Amino acid sequence: MDEFLLPLFLLEMVLLPDEVVPLHIFEDRYKQMIGECLEKQDLTPAEAEFGVVYLRGKQAQRVGCTARITKVVRRHEDGQLDILALGQRRFEILFTNDKRHYLRAAVAFFDDEESAVLPEAEVGRARALFRDVLEKLDISADPSALEREFRRPSFQIAAALPIGPEFKQEVLVLRDERERLRRLTGLMEKLIPQLERRERVRAKASGNGHLTPSGSSG
Secondary structure (H helix, E strand, C coil): HHHCCCCEEECCCCCCCCCCCEECCCCCHHHHHHHHHHHCCCCCEEEEEHEEEEEEEEEEEEEEEEEEEEEEEECCCCEEEEEEEEEEEEEEEEEEECCCCCCEEEEEEECCCCCCCCCHHHHHHHHHHHHHHHHCCCCCCHHHHHCHHHHHHHHHHHHCCCCCCHHHHHHCCCCHHHHHHHHHHHHHHHHHHHHHHHHHHHHHHCCCHCCCCCCCCC
């Protein structure tokens, strides 16, 4: 039974499939967990995965995403670790087990339900809005990555947007790519006017220092 339990990393963040995140491992329980995952990397990839679960307050959510360690960036003298982790598979927790120093769980993995091919117009609209948001946020992105054909572009978009963990968790839970894209498109359509207003305010503020003083000649 033990070998079917997935180690869980409870965090105040949401990990999405295909998303790369840096993690600083400092708690003893998680140093042990990550150490064991690293020892298993020469085995099958699934055995070296751990599950990232969003901890909202004191409540762990029931749906999470597994992570694979892609790089150990730094090993500190006291055993702390800086790693890069890549989001893999989504899962739902069936029950937990606390017999080890860290929490583990029996999980059911899931993927999207069968759906029709995504309309090109909807995908194109989402990508165009995404580029616009990145430009307004001055976030650099690999142009080829924006053009690459991702099987689930919604996860690529959601990972880069400045959205809260609650919305990101909703994206993670949804099992329909078209619905995820629709929600993200709606979010970006609301976000872009806000960013444009922010740009206008900044431009106006930066211009204040160059205004001609009242009563002076031009």
